[in-house]
Amino acid sequence: xxxxxxxxxxxxxxxxxxxxxxxxxxxxxxxxxxxxxxxxxxxxxxxxxxxxxxxxxxxxxxxxxxxxxxxxxxxxxxxxxxxxxxxxxxxxxxxxxxxxxxxxxxxxxxx
Amino acid sequence: xxxxxxxxxxxxxxxxxxxxxxxxxxxxxxxxxxxxxxxxxxxxxxxxxxxxxxxxxxxxxxxxxxxxxxxxxxxxxxxxxxxxxxxxxxxxxxxxxxxxxxxxxxxxxxxxxxx
Numbered sequence: 001x002x003x004x005x006x007x008x009x010x011x012x013x014x015x016x017x018x019x020x021x022x023x024x025x026x027x028x029x030x031x032x033x034x035x036x037x038x039x040x041x042x043x044x045x046x047x048x049x050x051x052x053x054x055x056x057x058x059x060x061x062x063x064x065x066x067x068x069x070x071x072x073x074x075x076x077x078x079x080x081x082x083x084x085x086x087x088x089x090x091x092x093x094x095x096x097x098x099x100x101x102x103x104x105x106x107x108x109x110x111x
Numbered sequence: 112x113x114x115x116x117x118x119x120x121x122x123x124x125x126x127x128x129x130x131x132x133x134x135x136x137x138x139x140x141x142x143x144x145x146x147x148x149x150x151x152x153x154x155x156x157x158x159x160x161x162x163x164x165x166x167x168x169x170x171x172x173x174x175x176x177x178x179x180x181x182x183x184x185x186x187x188x189x190x191x192x193x194x195x196x197x198x199x200x201x202x203x204x205x206x207x208x209x210x211x212x213x214x215x216x217x218x219x220x221x222x223x224x225x226x
Contacts, residue, residue, distance in 0.1 A: 044202075046216075
């Protein structure tokens with residue numbers, strides 16, 4: 001069964017610190033991998049989209065990496081801000097456009 | 112662009128009642144998706160449409176759930192009769208095509224509580 005597993009389940013960090021969220025997947029064949037940010041009470045918002053040939057993609061203070069050989073991705077957040085507090089969801093897209101969602105990592109940034 | 116618009120934002124209903132959730136996709140988008148999100152199961156795809164035609168409804172949990180897209184600017188998800196286990200946040204999303212570089216745009220969701 002194609003799965004997407006994220007770690008940690010939740011994370012608390014101090015404002016200004018960096019953090020890295022992990023995503024391991026078994027989805028195959030694989031079209032692209034996406035990271036979404038979901039604020040409380042809102043829908044998910046796309047942060048990055050990477051095809052299998054891309055190793056890294058940045059969006060401001062967010063940098064996603066992808067290792068298609070080991071089927072691992074990470075999302076690195078630099079100089080965290082209070083507004084980064086949210087759930088971060090890793091989504092792997094199969095060929096045929098079926099999305100497989102991770103359970104998400106809940107990040108809380110404290111002042 | 113106002114994005115994907117869902118209504119209502121919150122719905123509380125009694126078990127056995129009919130519930131209708133509404134979605135207006137982004138103008139010009141040709142794909143529309145309905146998702147359900149719970150703490151236990153995360154985000155689950157229920158059904159999606161392409162050019163108003165249902166393509167895959169394998170995620171619809173049972174016959175109590177139905178979805179329609181009468182035109183390119185409107186879709187409904189109906190639950191009849193509703194049950195407490197249907198309580199969740201229901202998201203609608205739309206996209207232009209399904210090519211890798213196109214992301215989905217999600218609405219803000221409808222939080223459904225069935226008591």
